[in-house]
Amino acid sequence: MQISTETNFAGVAEKHHWSPQFTVLTYDDGAISTIPHQFFLDWLDQEATNGHFYIGRCSGFGVGSLAKYDSGHQSLCVGRYVAGGLRLRFLLNG
Numbered sequence: 001m002q003i004s005t006e007t008n009f010a011g012v013a014e015k016h017h018w019s020p021q022f023t024v025l026t027y028d029d030g031a032i033s034t035i036p037h038q039f040f041l042d043w044l045d046q047e048a049t050n051g052h053f054y055i056g057r058c059s060g061f062g063v064g065s066l067a068k069y070d071s072g073h074q075s076l077c078v079g080r081y082v083a084g085g086l087r088l089r090f091l092l093n094g
Contacts, residue, residue, distance in 0.1 A: 001040045001069075002052045005033065006080075027057050034060035041068050051092070056080035061088050068092060 005025055013024040013032070022034040033055050040048040050072035061084035067076055074092040 001048050001050070003035075004052070004054050006057050008057075021063055022060070025055070031057045032060075033057055036061055036063055036065050039066055041066050043068060043070060051075060054078065056082065059083070062086035066090070 006027065008028040010026045010028050013019065013026045016022075016024040016026075016032070018024055018034060022036055023039075025033040025035070027033075035055065038047070039061065040051070040053065042048045042050075048067075048069040051069035052075035053067065054075070054077040056079045058080060059078050059082040064086055065084055065088040067090040070093050076090055076092060
């Protein structure tokens with residue numbers, strides 16, 4: 001899975017208080033974006049290895065949200081300041 005974000009990306013905050021449930025992406029200006037663990041799945045509910053995901057700064061999804069990828073040519077792009085609720089589903093079917 002290829003994940004990209006904005007140019008002022010500072011890294012993943014491993015010790016953030018949300019880290020047990022989310023991958024927390026930090027930016028130079030102190031902003032964060034959050035991606036729930038096990039967000040990227042394939043159709044067999046295994047971790048997706050193909051595909052592209054872009055997330056803008058200050059965006060995030062709730063616990064239990066997921067994106068199901070079907071092939072390597074699929075991509076999902078989420079802009080800045082986007083918030084998704086609990087158990088949000090993105091079904092990308094090639």
